[in-house]
Structures are given as C-alpha cells and as structure tokens.
Amino acid sequence: MFGVKVLVERIDAARLSDKANENSPSNCSLNVSMSERERNPEALVLSFTLELTNQPQLARLAVSGIATLTGTKEEIQAALSAADDKNPPLVLTTIYERTYSLFYLVAGSLRVPSPLPTLLKPSGSEKK
C-alpha cells in the first residue's frame, strides 16, 4: 500500500521586516528542492527543503527533512510525476500538506502572513 512518511529535521525562520503583521499584503513563493537519497523497488527516500519567502520581503521560513515513499515501483513513480507542467507532483503536495502546520505556526509567531494550505499556480517548476 502506498504511503509517504515525512520527517522534519530542521526549521529555520527569520522575520525580515519591522513593519510586517499577519495582514500585510504580500505574495508568497515556495522554493522547492528535492533529491533522491536512496531507492529500492519498494521505497524511495528523498531529502527536501521547502523555503517560503514573500514579496515584499517580510520573512523567510525554511523546513528541511526527509520523505520516505513506500509502495510499488509504479506507485512511487506516479507520485514523482506531475499530471502536467502546471501542477506539482503528488509527493510535493503531500510534503507541503504535512509541513503546512509548521509554516502556519511559525508565520503566526513571527507575525507575518501565513501561506495558503494549497499549492497554487506553479510558476517555472523545473524538474531535472
């Protein structure tokens, strides 16, 4: 049965503007970096870093860790592929969903706007 386990190893956060508050208008961007650590036919271990930034710059939040995908070769491959260029792969959506509460809590503590829980409008995702 397919499953994804997410382990957060590191959280970095910094408030970058004195004037920012929860309602400050801004656009959030999520910079994503994922790379394969280990793979066998039933499991794939990925390192990931999700970095949330705002425009104008209000704060920087970054979460790093490892995600372990278990399932058949086909299920794992399907989780790594996006339906089309405009959508992120399932694995990224899952990692973001599982770490969203951290982003929400830290953003609230830094008194900067929280990101939306769903990934929207991918702009220039590049799969290597």
Place this chain on the structure above:
Amino acid sequence: MIPETGVSATSGLLRFYSLTDVRRYLKELLDTYQKEYDKSSNLIGSLLRSDGGKSMEVIMSKGWAKVGSLFVNMSDSEKGSMEVVFQIVNEMKPRVAKTEEVLRAFDSVEGLPIPDDATFLLYLRAGVPERLIVDTINTKPEKFILNGRFKTG
C-alpha cells in the same frame, strides 16, 4: 502468518537496485537464519540436558497418526512440537551454511563488470540464494531531482 518456530523460506525472485542492497539483504537473511537456528538448537539442547541425556528418544513422539497425507498429533503435543523443531534445526543447517558461503564469495560478484544502471534479480529457492540475474533491460529509474518555485498566494 508469522512462524512460531523457524522462518518463512521464500522461493521466488527479488529485485534490487544495487549490489550493496543485495549484500545487505543477504546479511539480514543470514542473521535471521542464525538467530532462529541458535534459538531452536538451544531449545532442543536444554530438553536433552534436562532429561538426563537420554538421547534422541526424548524428542520422538509416538502420537502421530496419518490422516490423508498429513501427520496429525493429538495426544502428545509437547514431544510432537519438539520433534518438529528438531527437524527444522536439521533443515536450517544447510540453509545457514549455503547463505554464509554465498555471502563469503560476494566480493567476487561485486568485482564483475556490471553496468551502473543494471538492476538485480536474486533467486531464492526455499530461502537459499541460488542465482543472481543482472538485468540490463529493466534498469534503475533515473535519479529524482526537483527544483522549482511555486506561488502559494
């Protein structure tokens, strides 16, 4: 079902993406066999010692009856179980030896000229590693890397 005594002796093909993974699997397999062998041997040994060394008779049950093609023991469960454990120990001995031998010579396999993207099929026969197929057709998936930027609103 998990066996109460003994190990599940798989027959089949297992796929691996690297020889390191094959070696790790063989080590784990051997470790499992050795632990189970030691456990079962100790059980038999302690029974023989506690019975004053009366030889093998102490673990031979007379309560077996043949029902169809199956032997059923309804009157002497303790000795019946011990007799079977003894049989398992005897069956495990060559399995442990063969797996040890495969692992000992595995350096030679690692020294073969094998393409980087090859995968490996290990054939186990009743739990014993017998053959290794180097598969250059069903190769390893490409290494996954994703770098991107997503707007979240």
